[in-house]
Amino acid sequence: MELTRELVRRAPKVLLHDHLDGGLRPGTVLDLAARAGHALPAGTEAELAAWFHEAADSGSLERYLETFQHTVGVMQSAEAITRVARECVEDLAADGVVYAEVRYAPEQHVEQGLSLDDVIAAVAEGFAQGMDAARTPAGERIVVRQLLTAMRHQARSMEIAELAVAWRDRGVAGFDIAGAEAGYPPTRHLDAFEYLQRENAHFTIHAGEAFGLPSIWQALQWCGADRLGHGVRIVDDIEVADDGTVTLGRLAAYVRDKRIPLELCPASNVQTGAATSIAEHPIGLLTRLRFRVTVNTDNRLMSRTSMTDEMWSLVEAFGYGLDDLRWFTVNAMKSAFLPFDERIALIDGVVKPGYAAL
Numbered sequence: 001m002e003l004t005r006e007l008v009r010r011a012p013k014v015l016l017h018d019h020l021d022g023g024l025r026p027g028t029v030l031d032l033a034a035r036a037g038h039a040l041p042a043g044t045e046a047e048l049a050a051w052f053h054e055a056a057d058s059g060s061l062e063r064y065l066e067t068f069q070h071t072v073g074v075m076q077s078a079e080a081i082t083r084v085a086r087e088c089v090e091d092l093a094a095d096g097v098v099y100a101e102v103r104y105a106p107e108q109h110v111e112q113g114l115s116l117d118d119v120i121a122a123v124a125e126g127f128a129q130g131m132d133a134a135r136t137p138a139g140e141r142i143v144v145r146q147l148l149t150a151m152r153h154q155a156r157s158m159e160i161a162e163l164a165v166a167w168r169d170r171g172v173a174g175f176d177i178a179g180a181e182a183g184y185p186p187t188r189h190l191d192a193f194e195y196l197q198r199e200n201a202h203f204t205i206h207a208g209e210a211f212g213l214p215s216i217w218q219a220l221q222w223c224g225a226d227r228l229g230h231g232v233r234i235v236d237d238i239e240v241a242d243d244g245t246v247t248l249g250r251l252a253a254y255v256r257d258k259r260i261p262l263e264l265c266p267a268s269n270v271q272t273g274a275a276t277s278i279a280e281h282p283i284g285l286l287t288r289l290r291f292r293v294t295v296n297t298d299n300r301l302m303s304r305t306s307m308t309d310e311m312w313s314l315v316e317a318f319g320y321g322l323d324d325l326r327w328f329t330v331n332a333m334k335s336a337f338l339p340f341d342e343r344i345a346l347i348d349g350v351v352k353p354g355y356a357a358l
């Protein structure tokens, strides 16, 4: 059967790395900004969508991140946050996503008086509404969990880690740190990671995106990360000789041997300069070498992408077929911060039958 974009959209997909404040609908940004009196750089949906994409398409992570002032800026009330969270679930469900972990930094949403708990509760409410709305009579559904992010240049990681533990039975599956990588090594937040480990909690760390191997090494061997956010620079520890012989350095071998999940985000990497193009993206090599590769969107608004777009761009660049897409999807489901029995239930009850039915 010929693989089409529509078939990829219908295929069950699993998303582990998606930022809530990087996935707003352009129309929602306009609407919320008008209500909050927030000044935007463009006045129509099409112009605003283009602005986010172009401004983020800078070749630098720092400049990419500057665009978030206009999404975070309009997400300062419980009502706005709940709406964004609900629409996020609706958009992912329409895109064929069956399980997603969506992250954001609660500390960025307290400018107008919300407490950190208020912010998390507002997201939980929006996700619950979205999951309810996506339930069809045919039994189709989407499961969405929160990841709480702490900003790596700030000093609130311990507080956020404590909230991730406090909320773990109420829709929060884990913890993350994000923000500019250079100059802010993950070891700055060692107390938070050690606390999470003592609490048997799960966390991922943005590492090896804008900065190389030392950041990946710290995230794994000092901080104990369960997964790597991006982790794409692990290719710097892999040598491919002219005759095709591959040699893994010790860190790359460790990552592959231990099946450390890589949350790869191809479109985002091309925008921040972490990769030169989709066709040259290290995902091709890492997949060939059978690392625990997962495919993700990172920021659907800034990268003008979706899970279908990401998968489809890989089909076009690397000639992947449904078997490969299923492999990425099962990899992601295995790597989710959901209890083991729930992961198995989704793999056997949703992902595999979904692919078989295509």
Ligand SMILES: O=c1[nH]cnc2c1ncn2[C@@H]1O[C@H](CO)[C@@H](O)[C@H]1O
Residues within 6 Å of the ligand: 019, 020, 021, 022, 061, 065, 068, 072, 103, 104, 105, 108, 149, 178, 179, 180, 206, 209, 268, 298, 299
């Ligand atoms: O690719 C990325 N690398 C590092 N940080 C990021 C990336 N995308 C988004 N954020 C940061 O994470 C915060 C919480 O969601 C966003 O506000 C943004 O500053």
Ligand SMILES: [Zn+2]
Residues within 6 Å of the ligand: 017, 019, 178, 206, 229, 298
């Ligand atoms: Zn990210």
